[in-house]
Amino acid sequence: xxxxxxxxxxxxxxxxxxxxxxxxxxxxxxxxxxxxxxxxxxxxxxxxxxxxxxxxxxxxxxxxxxxxxxxxxxxxxxxxxxxxxxxxxxxxxxxxxxxxxxxxxxxxxxxxxxxxxxxxxxxxxxxxxxxxxxxxxxxxxxxxxxxxxxxxxxxxxxxxxxxxxxxxxxxxxxxxxxxxxxxxxxxxxxxxxxxxxxxxxxxxxxxxxxxxxxxxxxxxxxxxxxxxxxxxxxxxxxxxxxxxxxxxxxxxxxxxxxxxxxxxxxxxxxxxxxxxxxxxxxxxxxxxxxxxxxxxxxxxxxxxxxxxxxxxxxxxxxxxxxxxxxxxxxxxxxxxxxxxxxxxxxxxxxxxxxxxxxxxxxxxxxxxxxxxxxxxxxxxxxxxxxxxxxxxxxxxxxxxxxxxxxxxxxxxxxxxxxxxxxxxxxxxxxxxxxxxxxxxxxxxxxxxxxxxxxxxxxxxxxxxxxxxxxxxxxxxxxxxxxxxxxxxxxxxxxxxxxxxxxxxxxxxxxxxxxxxxxxxxxxxxxxxxxxxxxxxxxxxxxxxxxxxxxxxxxxxxxxxxxxxxxxxxxxxxxxxxxxxxxxxxxxxxxxxxxxxxxxxxxxxxxxxxxxxxxxxxxxxxxxxxxxxxxxxxxxxxxxxxxxxxxxxxxxxxx
Amino acid sequence: xxxxxxxxxxxxxxxxxxxxxxxxxxxxxxxxxxxxxxxxxxxxxxxxxxxxxxxxxxxxxxxxxxxxxxxxxxxxxxxxxxxxxxxxxxxxxxxxxxxxxxxxxxxxxxxxxxxxxxxxxxxxxxxxxxxxxxxxxxxxxxxxxxxxxxxxxxxxxxxxxxxxxxxxxxxxxxxxxxxxxxxxxxxxxxxxxxxxx
Numbered sequence: 001x002x003x004x005x006x007x008x009x010x011x012x013x014x015x016x017x018x019x020x021x022x023x024x025x026x027x028x029x030x031x032x033x034x035x036x037x038x039x040x041x042x043x044x045x046x047x048x049x050x051x052x053x054x055x056x057x058x059x060x061x062x063x064x065x066x067x068x069x070x071x072x073x074x075x076x077x078x079x080x081x082x083x084x085x086x087x088x089x090x091x092x093x094x095x096x097x098x099x100x101x102x103x104x105x106x107x108x109x110x111x112x113x114x115x116x117x118x119x120x121x122x123x124x125x126x127x128x129x130x131x132x133x134x135x136x137x138x139x140x141x142x143x144x145x146x147x148x149x150x151x152x153x154x155x156x157x158x159x160x161x162x163x164x165x166x167x168x169x170x171x172x173x174x175x176x177x178x179x180x181x182x183x184x185x186x187x188x189x190x191x192x193x194x195x196x197x198x199x200x201x202x203x204x205x206x207x208x209x210x211x212x213x214x215x216x217x218x219x220x221x222x223x224x225x226x227x228x229x230x231x232x233x234x235x236x237x238x239x240x241x242x243x244x245x246x247x248x249x250x251x252x253x254x255x256x257x258x259x260x261x262x263x264x265x266x267x268x269x270x271x272x273x274x275x276x277x278x279x280x281x282x283x284x285x286x287x288x289x290x291x292x293x294x295x296x297x298x299x300x301x302x303x304x305x306x307x308x309x310x311x312x313x314x315x316x317x318x319x320x321x322x323x324x325x326x327x328x329x330x331x332x333x334x335x336x337x338x339x340x341x342x343x344x345x346x347x348x349x350x351x352x353x354x355x356x357x358x359x360x361x362x363x364x365x366x367x368x369x370x371x372x373x374x375x376x377x378x379x380x381x382x383x384x385x386x387x388x389x390x391x392x393x394x395x396x397x398x399x400x401x402x403x404x405x406x407x408x409x410x411x412x413x414x415x416x417x418x419x420x421x422x423x424x425x426x427x428x429x430x431x432x433x434x435x436x437x438x439x440x441x442x443x444x445x446x447x448x449x450x451x452x453x454x455x456x457x458x459x460x461x462x463x464x465x466x467x468x469x470x471x472x473x474x475x476x477x478x479x480x481x482x483x484x485x486x487x488x489x490x491x492x493x494x495x496x497x498x499x500x501x502x503x504x505x506x507x508x509x510x511x512x513x514x515x516x517x518x519x520x521x522x523x524x525x526x527x528x529x530x531x532x533x534x535x536x537x538x539x540x541x542x543x544x545x546x547x548x549x550x551x552x553x554x555x556x557x558x559x560x561x562x563x564x565x566x567x568x569x570x571x572x573x574x575x576x577x578x579x580x581x582x583x584x585x586x587x588x589x590x591x592x593x594x595x596x597x598x599x600x601x602x603x604x605x606x607x608x609x610x611x612x613x614x615x616x617x618x619x620x621x622x623x624x625x626x627x628x629x630x631x632x633x634x635x636x637x638x639x640x641x642x643x644x645x646x647x648x649x650x651x652x653x654x
Numbered sequence: 655x656x657x658x659x660x661x662x663x664x665x666x667x668x669x670x671x672x673x674x675x676x677x678x679x680x681x682x683x684x685x686x687x688x689x690x691x692x693x694x695x696x697x698x699x700x701x702x703x704x705x706x707x708x709x710x711x712x713x714x715x716x717x718x719x720x721x722x723x724x725x726x727x728x729x730x731x732x733x734x735x736x737x738x739x740x741x742x743x744x745x746x747x748x749x750x751x752x753x754x755x756x757x758x759x760x761x762x763x764x765x766x767x768x769x770x771x772x773x774x775x776x777x778x779x780x781x782x783x784x785x786x787x788x789x790x791x792x793x794x795x796x797x798x799x800x801x802x803x804x805x806x807x808x809x810x811x812x813x814x815x816x817x818x819x820x821x822x823x824x825x826x827x828x829x830x831x832x833x834x835x836x837x838x839x840x841x842x843x844x845x846x847x848x849x850x851x
Contacts, residue, residue: 008687008712008716009716010684010687010750011687011712011750012712012713013847014750014753014754015753017753017761017764017765018729018732018765018769019789020765020843020846021765021769021817021830021834022786022789022809022813023839023840023843024809025839026839026842026843027839027842027843027846030847039683434718435718435719439718439719481716484846485789485792485793486793488789489790489793489801489805489809490805490809491790491793491797491798491799491801492797493793493794493796493797493798
């Protein structure tokens with residue numbers, strides 16, 4: 001709960017009066033302030049600089065140094081102030097945290113010094129406010145990287161690396177060529193062969209001297225064997241590389257689907273297909289087409305170049321701008337082509353034979369190329385042609401800077417977006433933890449609070465150390481407020497936490513069962529005497545109304561008795577019984593215990609006025625009953641005879 | 655939009671002390687909490703008054719598991735007695751004065767005012783149902799037993815059975831006060847928060 005909000009707790013509690021007339025059950029007692037001191041100013045002397053604040057301000061966070069009794073260690077009797085021999089600059093931020101509930105990280109502060117101070121004062125860095133959290137995390141990460149670099153260079157000099165599996169080493173070598181010399185060699189070799197392959201593809205087509213007596217041959221046809229050997233060598237290298245990558249990939253399926261591996265496959269497939277295919281005239285045309293795909297080998301360079309990857313990514317993310325460009329161009333082309341066609345229709349020997357034919361003119365003009373192979377001859381055509389070229393400049397020139405600036409923006413944004421994504425997850429996790437933490441805290445304290453009451457009832461003072469101390473007054477008041485809400489609605493909070501279900505002896509689970517549900521259940525199931533102590537008496541009802549929420553926390557059967565169980569044998573709690581006086585004589589209880597003794601029990605009563613209750617939660621299975629323990633007597637209950645209007649009967653058991 | 659630049663200063667301490675039932679010290683404590691700087695960071699919250707958004711935010715901090723916006727809305731309307739969209743320190747103090755230091759009659763009056771959404775002097779079943787749903791919403795989803803769809807409605811029925819004497823489908827202030835005074839649970843729980851400050 002934020003500090004500032006704690007100041008509003010009295011208001012929320014006062015407003016809880018609005019629930020009172022509506023509630024069906026009586027409200028729990030409010031926590032009393034045992035020692036209500038007047039709020040006083042305390043002086044904190046940090047290396048000579050004096051800070052003053054209210055005591056209650058510091059007590060907002062009882063699990064920090066300043067909020068707990070730990071600060072008494074620093075109390076100076078002579079000057080009546082708390083003296084800390086620490087940095088006063090950072091202390092300013094820390095004190096502001098108590099005041100406003102937000103912890104800020106000043107930029108000029110060194111990250112390790114700040115961390116040290118936070119650790120000293122017992123404040124977790126995770127609660128740094130969102131305004132400063134990014135900065136803090138960045139600095140922390142840089143620091144960590146710096147430390148890791150130092151460590152790594154140390155390690156490398158020593159030569160001790162953590163042992164990875166062979167596969168993992170290979171994958172690391174592939175992904176990051178700087179990890180080892182072998183990887184670097186591999187990197188350069190593949191790069192070289194890609195270059196060789198691309199160059200051979202290019203040179204293949206160059207006309208290279210004519211064999212006398214026939215037409216000019218391209219180099220590829222002249223030195224066919226040599227080129228074939230080169231091609232084979234390259235493809236073999238690429239195949240081996242692909243297979244090695246496939247073997248080393250941590251997730252083969254994902255690897256196969258990735259872009260780079262598809263490029264690899266496309267680069268080497270034509271060769272194999274060419275091997276398989278015969279030199280048939282029909283298929284050679286298709287075969288020639290396939291050779292085109294060899295040019296894709298150039299894309300393999302993107303593994304070697306970071307910039308290419310970013311460019312590719314940018315184009316992908318700029319898709320909308322590119323799409324817009326394309327769309328507007330298409331629109332303009334169609335418009336102008338139509339216009340030019342009809343304008344030139346009249347002139348003789350016009351090249352504008354159809355609208356699609358005019359497309360070529362329009363594109364060439366709009367991109368300001370102006371080849372001149374198609375030129376308008378009529379006056380109208382020339383006018384529209386000039387309009388076309390002017391608008392072309394606009395249509396093309398406008399989106400291009402947008403794309404360029406997009407590239408730069410995306411480049412930076414890419415880096416920041418990843419950072420933010422990671423932080424968002426962490427932030428949500430923190431919020432979730434805080435929420436469940438507060439409800440956990442509530443359930444814990446509920447348990448402890450009832451234990452306290454019970455202990456007070458029996459006069460036992462022994463188990464007090466089980467009760468967590470240090471629940472601040474504000475927390476107990478907050479919990480009381482939540483408890484009142486539970487009582488008003490007749491429901492109770494559930495928290496999914498396996499830890500809650502396993503505690504030693506001090507668990508006392510109680511469930512509030514909705515009045516209506518309960519009546520229903522009582523009418524449905526016959527009221528049985530609760531037989532064995534293991535089964536919860538109302539297990540049948542528990543089966544109903546199941547929810548998606550895990551109820552493990554409420555349903556723990558304690559397997560082992562613990563010593564303290566003996567002390568709890570006479571524990572009983574206040575329970576509330578609803579007795580619908582008017583009609584059914586069925587009995588409802590609002591608490592159920594887990595391990596009940598066999599003769600305790602909710603006895604069904606036929607008379608409305610008589611109520612019995614014995615809710616005893618004793619977490620011992622009968623087998624382990626210590627011998628001195630006697631069965632708690634069935635409790636007669638003092639039922640306050642309900643008034644005619646009220647259906648609620650409060651029963652105090654023995 | 656002018657609200658953002660207006661700084662609202664509360665009435666003088668003596669005046670508030672005379673009007674409400676708090677002592678000067680208590681008013682000081684209240685004001686320190688009210689004017690807490692952590693809420694001044696709210697861009698729409700001009701200093702010196704609290705608006706509905708802040709109310710909802712406060713309540714969501716206290717009831718993290720559920721959805722307290724509706725109840726906070728009703729509560730805000732109950733505090734904002736002059737219906738100008740914001741709760742000033744005076745409204746705050748007067749409201750708390752009734753809740754914490756008022757007579758049982760005054761408290762019941764306040765509760766009636768809370769339930770009577772349109773402030774026409776009658777609580778209808780629909781109004782009560784809205785309030786009830788808002789209260790149940792605050793519990794959230796993870797409860798035991800699971801909140802049934804008609805639990806609020808049932809609760810409203812119970813309430814009306816208890817309160818509506820002449821069975822005319824609405825509860826008037828007299829019926830309300832009379833019924834509450836007969837119920838000793840309610841009477842007792844009214845005293846619960848005496849020593850909150």
